[in-house]
Amino acid sequence: MNRVELQAMAETERNRQKAFQCRFLCCVGTPCLSAGGGVVQEALKQAIAVQGLDATVEVVGAGCMGPCSRGPLVRVLPAGGEEAIYEHMTPEKAGALVEAFAGPGCSSFPEESRISSDSPFFGKQVKIVLSGSGRVDPDRLESCVAEGAYTALAHALREMTPEEVCQEVVRSGLRGRGGAGYPTGVKWNLMRKAQGERKIVVANGDEGDPGAYMDRTLMESDPHRVLEGMALAAYAVGADQGYVYVRGEYPLAAQRIQRAIQAAERQGLLGNRILESRFNFRVDVRMGAGAFVCGEETALMASIMGRRGQPVPRPPYPAQRGLWGLPTLINNVETFGNIAPIIQHGGEWYAGYGTEKSRGTKVFALAGKVSWTGLIEVPLGITLREIVFDIGGGIPGGRSFKAAQTGGPSGGCIPAAHLDTPMDYESLQELGSIMGSGGLIVMDDRSCMPDVAKFFMEFCMDESCGKCAPCRGGTVQMVRLLQRITDGGAAPEDLEQLKELCLLLKETSLCGLGQTAPNPVLSTLRHFREEYDAHIREGRCPAGVCDLSGNSME
């Protein structure tokens, strides 16, 4: 396939879609499917078949639409008219919906279960990475191409040198979306200059933070967006092999990516002589086996090579010596999701969003005690208050906001006093948290902070690979100390010991897991010290969560 044929494919598909009087897009992401989305899709298809509307109405799968807790979601696109999203769909409601849209020229939307299009949940969002999610059918290449997939790649291969692609990414100010926030353009330039017989590009989809599912959604909803980003990266740095590392718990994402690779290869959009250029790029999927630490880049590479997934000391960095000794570029799946729009619209356009040092948009998985949970994409620099109270719709049940945890087990909490903090890499770090990969868990006044710290510490203890002594032994001891605090059996010196262990892990651990594992403890100690004191000195839990009678001790 060449550039002209790609445009023709897009045109054909757009015309095909326009021919329908009405299109039903059913979310086929994991949250909606687990809420019964598959049955709803079948019911829609059946209702249409019964009414003999196959020629005028289409039912297709589409990716994530955002408010995941309201699934199964169905987007209705009548020809020429406005669109609507319906929540909590059931097979019964599906039949009624078909009835309503069956007649010719119908444009009156039934109000039942309809999500208002001016809902504040959508108002403050800017969809760049997720622009295709919920609109394209992830299992059909044509559908993705109709929305512009691979046009940025076609443009870059024809009009841009690899240096120019790197420069465009530098100009965009994009920073790594995996959590550390290293400037992507700088990384690509280093990688482009690295010497190696061959080079490799890896997409890190080993998303392990509790409650975070940005990468999964992108891989499930718009796999070609990720693959195109990887191909652009490979062109920019001179790589000819790519791996998408998908965590073992994401079978659907792996399947979608795998199918997308096959479809793209068949059409000459991946593989050899891509778009009839001299650029070759092959992509393979590698599945993890359930270890959180494999999100760390050196452990991830060990896992791809079939070894035990545990980190090795850096340097050498992957760009110097990575997979099988070859220079390797590792970026997060979401980072790759930003590349095609940047090349298509230019780095300056992208840099127009966000703040001075944190450009662009970020996808967050909004979870916990808010009315609207789900997946959101917002410009960086938006305040936490806007996310929680405007997009999230506030705390349900008349409760009050207590804190939000960003960055999962490597991050920290942000208390109510800092609700107006802009969400950018530096501001979050100043508060003792991190941007992280995008998990955002909102807690109300019924959460006990030492208990929350214990939860994350237990997670780190379970996920420590066991290689280095401070992380292996230290996390266990920290869990024991936190257990004692939440059981009411702690002495004041236990808190000192806890703080000392925090510093030990932070400063001596081998990899990021151990170095950041104390963050939840440090940040709750910083913002909610009085809760620790209440547990230890007064024997009470202010939030009423912990049983301090000591009965829960083993």
Add this chain to the structure above:
Amino acid sequence: MAAVTLTLNNELISAREGQTLLEVIRDHGVDLPTLCHLDGLSERGACRLCMVEVEGTSRLLAACVTPVQEGMNIRTDSDRLLRYRKMLVELLLAERSHVCSVCTMNGKCELQALAVRLGIDHVRYEALHPALPVDASHGRFVLDHNRCILCGRCLRACDEVEGAHTLDVMGRGVRSRIIVDFNQPWGSSFTCTGCGKCVQVCPTGAMVARENIAGRVEKRPDFLLRILDGRQKRVWRW
């Protein structure tokens, strides 16, 4: 090979390019403690005891995996480092059942010697005492998981020097354990050559030969270098 100049504990010293900080520090008479490092094996960087302060970086660096650079200013004996070293050894002691009085390596154990050197007279952390098995199925060697500190010397010796790769690690975190082949009794292993290198390099009483138990023989972890020098450089030193 080019020479580099650096400062070690306020003293100006020189080193060869390509050396690790640990080599340089030890060459200059500072006995930086280590447990996972062993001359002749690849570096694992796991025990974190050789962490040093280097001026200009806020992070501590593990000396065994850090190459020397011109102009480095290194400290090996700050209060912070001594405190961390002590904590790390205490964590290791709390992790399994290190009861020296009933250990065959009592008096010859590297962990014990290090604890004495660092002035550890008690352990501040809760002892975990997991109930771990002892594998005495091999005719000549015994593997006691209760004494293991997971330094990984045995599996590197088995893989890198003997070339058998009989030993590896299973599980993760605090539940990690050294295993033989696919976690089977040592005596039933077909890949084990019975060379005993793992036993010789083990710093504690986790791996011992039956003659160690009787107290007749001491371990000789330095023999690895003799093998490797002979094999690679054709130099035989006895």
